[in-house]
Amino acid sequence: MKKSMKRLKGEDAFDQFYSKLYPGRWDELKRALLSEKNYVAYYNPYLVQDYEGEKKSSHLYEKKEWDAPSFIGELKNYYLLDYASTLPVKALEVNSHDTVIDLCAAPGGKSLMIMGHNPLSLVCNDLSHQRLQRLKKTMQDYLPTEQREKITYTKRDASKWGLFEKNVYSKTLLDAPCSSERHFLEKKELMQDWSEGRSRRLAMLQFSLLAAAIDITQSGGSVVYSTCSISHWENDEVIRKALKKREGKFEVLPLSLEDESERTEFGIQFLPDKSKFGPFYLCKLRIC
Numbered sequence: 376m377k378k379s380m381k382r383l384k385g386e387d388a389f390d391q392f393y394s395k396l397y398p399g400r401w402d403e404l405k406r407a408l409l410s411e412k413n414y415v416a417y418y419n420p421y422l423v424q425d426y427e428g429e430k431k432s433s434h435l436y437e438k439k440e441w442d443a444p445s446f447i448g449e450l451k452n453y454y455l456l457d458y459a460s461t462l463p464v465k466a467l468e469v470n471s472h473d474t475v476i477d478l479c480a481a482p483g484g485k486s487l488m489i490m491g492h493n494p495l496s497l498v499c500n501d502l503s504h505q506r507l508q509r510l511k512k513t514m515q516d517y518l519p520t521e522q523r524e525k526i527t528y529t530k531r532d533a534s535k536w537g538l539f540e541k542n543v544y545s546k547t548l549l550d551a552p553c554s555s556e557r558h559f560l561e562k563k564e565l566m567q568d569w570s571e572g573r574s575r576r577l578a579m580l581q582f583s584l585l586a587a588a589i590d591i592t593q594s595g596g597s598v599v600y601s602t603c604s605i606s607h608w609e610n611d612e613v614i615r616k617a618l619k620k621r622e623g624k625f626e627v628l629p630l631s632l633e634d635e636s637e638r639t640e641f642g643i644q645f646l647p648d649k650s651k652f653g654p655f656y657l658c659k660l661r662i663c
């Protein structure tokens with residue numbers, strides 16, 4: 376019986392898995408995942424301009440609907456993104472002394488926000504050539520030349536990074552590839568391929584990416600891990616595995632709760648049945 380349940384695929388298996396994970400909440404959460412997304416505008420800090428909407432935090436403004444970004448002179452005015460997905464950059468606390476790496480960087484919203492903090496340097500890495508090209512175009516559209524000169528672009532498998540560099544970066548962002556359940560629900564044709572095994576396989580990749588992130592970050596530096604998945608295998612369970620396999624190498628730092636976010640065992644999570652934003656999970660580590 377157990378074996379045949381594991382082999383279950385498609386929307387029934389999806390519902391079965393997530394209703395167990397979110398008892399008494401799944402119907403509402405599933406509906407919310409299918410509703411329209413809300414965006415905030417990250418106003419370009421390298422432009423002087425008037426801001427619209429309600430301030431969420433520095434350079435981030437909320438409004439019901441936004442026009443598409445446009446150029447003011449040579450740079451674009453704002454970049455639209457989910458508010459919850461801006462929080463990994465806030466949690467990194469980048470300053471002008473930091474050498475930063477964004478291991479899964481494309482299409483580039485978070486890299487762009489990192490550059491807004493004027494770091495010493497930033498490595499933008501992504502395995503996908505096409506997505507890396509999009510990221511470069513974004514940097515071209517939003518950043519002045521002196522900021523763009525601080526960026527190195529690479530196209531490597533980030534899970535292997537620890538093999539050739541160790542203890543190098545002061546801040547590491549790992550916004551990992553994940554199940555992205557919202558995407559599965561929106562594209563019904565993808566749903567037939569969903570299985571719990573897929574989420575567990577992604578969790579294995581996420582763990583190897585996180586292990587690399589830990590290995591390449593300096594002692595005293597920090598790593599922020601994030602996903603847009605609602606599967607525990609891809610969130611807290613990845614951190615739990617790292618705590619075992621990289622024992623003593625890092626500690627989990629508490630993150631302050633934002634409006635409408637919820638605490639998980641190791642991090643915080645935004646779920647769209649309780650929040651206008653998300654789904655999104657993040658966790659912050661300090662390297663020992």
Ligand SMILES: C[S@@+](CC[C@H](N)C(=O)[O-])C[C@H]1O[C@@H](n2cnc3c(N)ncnc32)[C@H](O)[C@@H]1O
Pocket residue numbers: 478479480481482483484485486500501502503506531532533534550551552553
């Ligand atoms: C969630 S997206 C990153 C979004 C990005 N941080 C942003 O804010 O725009 C995950 C990215 O990881 C990349 N990726 C997948 N496997 C990878 C690997 N082994 N090494 C590096 N990048 C990988 C994908 O191409 C994808 O662009």
